[in-house]
Amino acid sequence: MNTERNKDEPMIEIRDVHKSFGDLEVLKGINLTVNRGKIVSIIGPSGSGKSTLLRSVNHLEVIDQGNILLDGVQVNRPDMKGLQFERHINHIRQNMGMVFQHFNLFPHLSTIDNITLAPRKLKKMPPKIARELGMELLNRVGLASKADVFPNWLSGGQKQRVAIARALAMEPKVMLFDEATSALDPELVEEVNQVMQSLAEEQMTMLIVTHEMGFARDVSDWAMFMDGGVVVEECAPQKLFSNPDQERTQNFLRKHLNS
C-alpha cells in the first residue's frame, strides 16, 4: 500500500460538534480530523466529554449541531427519517469498529460466534468462511484456543481482546476505543495494549480515548487534551505530554503523572 499518497486523506472529520444533555452542554464546538492510518488520542479529566465525543462519532449519541464525516460520508443526517436513516447508519457503522470500556461481549454466544455473528448476518458470509475469519482474528489477538469458550469464562483482558476481534471482523476503516483498558486489573492492561499496538503497526486508523498517558504518548501520531467540552490543546504527543503550552494541560498532567 502506498502510505505516502494516503497520508493526508481525512478518515474521520469532526466539525464544530455540539452536544447537550438537558441544560448541560457537554461538547461545545469540537473540531478534529483523523487522517487515514493515523492514531489520535484524546485525554482529559473525568466528565470532560471524551466518551460523548467518541460515541457521537458512532452516532450512539445524537449531536445537536455540527457535522461528523467518515471517509467523506456524513454520519449524522438530520434530514433522513426512520428506516432510511437506519439503513444509512447501519452501513456507516459497519465501517467503524467500536470498543467499549466494559467489553459488552454477547454472553449467550461463544467467543467465535461473538466475532462471526456480524459477518454472517450482515455480510451473508457462509459459516465455514466466517469461522476461518474468526479463527484468524482470534489468532491475531492470541486467543485461538478460546474459540468455543463462552465470555463468562474469560478474564477481563481476554474479553477485551475478543471484543477487539469482534470489531475487526467487519473490516472497519477506523477503530474507536473508549478507555479499553480502564476496567482491567493492572496486570491485564499490557495484553490489550499489545493488540492495539499491533493494529497501529498495521496502519489502522484509530481514535482512542484513554487515561494511559504512557501508552498514548508511545502509540499516537496526534494527541488532544479536552476539558469542559472544549479542545484545550492538540499537538504531537511528544510535545503534549512533556511540554504543553496551556496551563490547564500542565495541571492535568501534573496531577495524573503524580497519582
Next chain:
Amino acid sequence: MEFDFTPVITYFPTLLKGVGVGSLVAVIVAFMSIVGGLLVAVISIYINKIVSWPLRFFIWLFMTTPLLLQLYFLYFGLGEWILIPAIFVGILGLGFHYMAYNADIFVATIKSVSNGQYEASRSLGFGHAATIFYIIVPQAFIRSIPQLGNNMILMVKDTSVLSAIGVAELVYASQYAISVSFRPFEFFIVIAAMYYLINIFMELGQVWLERETAYRR
C-alpha cells in the same frame, strides 16, 4: 377405613389415557404460552403505545381473574356462537392465561438486558429489530428459564381445571371410575402420586436446563 385399590387397577388404562390427553394439552399450551408471551412482551416494550395498550390490558385481564372463570367464559360464551370441542377451549383458555404470566416474565428479563448489549450490537451495524432478535431476546430467554419452568409446572397442575368443562384429562377420566366404584380416596391418592411424579420430572428438566444455560448468562 380399608383401602381397596383393585378398581384403580381396573381403570388404570383410562387414567393413563387421561394423562395422555393432559400431556398433549400441556405441551401445546407450553408452546403457545411461551411463544405468545414472548411476542406480547416484545410488542408491548418495543412497538408504539397504540398497539401495546390493548396488550397490557389483556395481560392485566388474564392475571386478575380466575382461570376457571376464563374457561367458563370461553366455553359457554363462545358456545353461544360456534360449536368448538372442549379441548380446544381448554387449550385456548390455559394458553392465554399462561401467555399473560409468561409475557410478564419476558417483559422483566428483556428490560434487564443492559443497554451496553444493545449498543454493542448497533455499533456492529445491526439494526434495531435485528438487535432485538439476535441479541436481546436470546439473552432474556435464558434469564427467563427458571421462572418459565415454575410457570409451566403450575400450568401442568392447572390442566386438572379443564375437567370442569369436560376435557378428558386425568381428573375427568377418574370421575366416571369413582362414580361406579365408590372408591374416591384410592383414586385421588393415585392421581396425586401421578401428578407428583410428573412434577419431579419437570423439576429435573428445569434444573438440567438451568445448568446447561448457566454459562451463557
